[in-house]
Each structure stands twice: as structure tokens, then as C-alpha cells.
């Protein structure tokens with residue numbers, strides 16, 4: 534996969550401008566109350582850098598705009614392309630909602646369409662392979678806004694049809710955006726305070742890792758991070774910090 538250059542040059546006009554990629558999953562985006570914690574992190578990180586904020590659809594099954602709720606409105610008889618288009622509404626709505634709330638808080642924010650977000654894939658609608666990435670839409674938005682909110686999990690094919698990166702794929706989007714922007718780090722916020730030896734929701738006393746190698750993270754087979762995210766981060770030397778949205782505790786670093 535390549536990062537597409539615009540007019541023969543990488544369009545990062547102000548290379549000294551600090552940039553960070555943050556990702557918030559469906560459990561963090563679920564309600565107005567949970568999003569207050571999301572906004573608090575955005576305010577803190579915005580002091581240090583301009584931000585690309587990657588979001589998943591709000592909540593889980595039965596929440597009105599969660600991915601599985603949207604899928605339940607469809608039919609397996611629909612073409613995969615139509616199913617992808619249906620679920621993409623969840624990420625789009627989540628990004629627009631957070632953007633509106635950030636604006637209400639006086640934060641300079643915008644959202645981008647999936648086309649502007651610049652992840653171009655093949656036509657494998659439910660598990661798309663990324664073909665190339667074009668950072669020009671995000672970079673243009675960052676010239677004007679402090680925070681650019683983008684939906685995760687979604688890409689676009691060369692005929693401008695929506696594709697998806699596989700269930701749980703917003704983590705993968707986060708490292709793709711980091712790489713697209715030439716960054717070596719992404720922060721992934723979730724509803725637990727890092728990566729543990731066992732699922733902390735099942736095992737209250739589970740020990741948290743301060744640090745995990747990419748290989749150990751993959752071997753853990755937890756659902757905290759999508760495998761595609763970890764493999765891409767390993768292959769492109771991108772460190773991931775997994776942190777709790779609802780706590781000030783230190784999280785877990787994943788690296789080589």
C-alpha cells in the first residue's frame with residue numbers, strides 16, 4: 534500500500550505542527566455522558582497537538598445507531614455493498630455527533646466524508662484491503678481546524694462506494710490514519726484501563742500490562758485491539774497506547 538502524494542509532494546504543509554491520532558470505540562461513544570469523558574481527553578490532548586479523532590458507531594446492539602442495530606435493520610439478502618453502506622451510517626453519525634458537541638464546547642472541529650478521509654480500498658465490501666491512502670483531505674482540514682473527526686472502520690473504493698475494514702476495524706483505521714500522516718504513535722481509548730492478562734470484566738483481579746510487544750499482543754487473542762491493527766502497527770513501527778476513557782490510570786504501551 535502507498536501513501537498517495539498530491540502534485541508529487543506529501544502535502545504536510547507545516548511539518549512542525551504536532552499531530553496526534555486518538556481513537557474512541559463504541560463503548561466510549563455510547564451516550565452523551567460517556568462522550569463527556571471523550572471530550573475531556575480531546576481537550577487535554579488538544580493542548581499539545583492538532584488531533585485526528587477516529588470514532589466508532591455509538592454503543593452496542595440495541596443502542597439506536599450501533600453497528601449491530603443498523604445491521605438488524607437490513608437483510609442478508611442485500612448485496613454486501615448495501616450492507617456496508619448501511620453500517621457506515623453508524624460511524625458517520627458518531628463523527629457528526631461528536632463534532633457538534635465539540636463545537637458546542639468552543640473547540641475548532643470538523644468532520645470529513647469517507648472520501649475526504651482518504652482510505653482507498655478494493656471492493657471487498659465486508660473486509661476490504663487498503664490499496665492506498667491520500668492524506669490531502671485531512672491535511673487541508675487540519676490547516677483550518679484543531680480537531681478533525683473521522684469515522685473509523687470504513688474505506689471507499691475507486692468507484693466511491695463504501696467498504697468496511699472488518700468488524701472491530703476502527704482500531705485498524707487509527708493506525709492507518711497515523712501512518713498516512715507520518716506519525717509513529719496512536720492512542721486508542723476504550724472502556725477498560727489498558728490490556729490485562731485476562732479480560733478485566735471477567736476477572737476483577739486481572740493484572741494489567743504496562744507494556745506488551747506486538748507479538749505478545751497478538752498471542753493474547755483479546756478483543757481489545759483488532760489483529761489487523763496490531764499487524765499493521767508492527768509492520769509500520771507504530772506504537773499504540775491503550776488507555777481507559779473513564780479513568781486517569783496509566784494504560785498499556787504496545788510496541789516492538
Ligand SMILES: Nc1ncnc2c1ncn2[C@@H]1O[C@H](COP(=O)(O)OP(=O)(O)O)[C@@H](O)[C@H]1O
Pocket residue numbers: 557558559560561589701722723724725727728729730731732733734753755756757758
Ligand atoms: N485481556 C484483555 N484486556 C483488556 N480488555 C479485554 C481483554 N480481553 C477482552 N477484553 C475486552 O475488550 C473490551 C474492549 O474492546 P471493545 O469492546 O472492542 O471496545 P471499544 O468499544 O473501545 O472498541 C473490554 O471492554 C474488555 O471487556
Ligand SMILES: N[C@@H](CC(=O)OP(=O)(O)O)C(=O)O
Pocket residue numbers: 557558559560589590600601623685686699700701702703704
Ligand atoms: N462499529 C464497528 C467498528 C468498530 O471497530 O467498533 P468498536 O471500536 O466499537 O469495536 C463494529 O462494531 O465492528
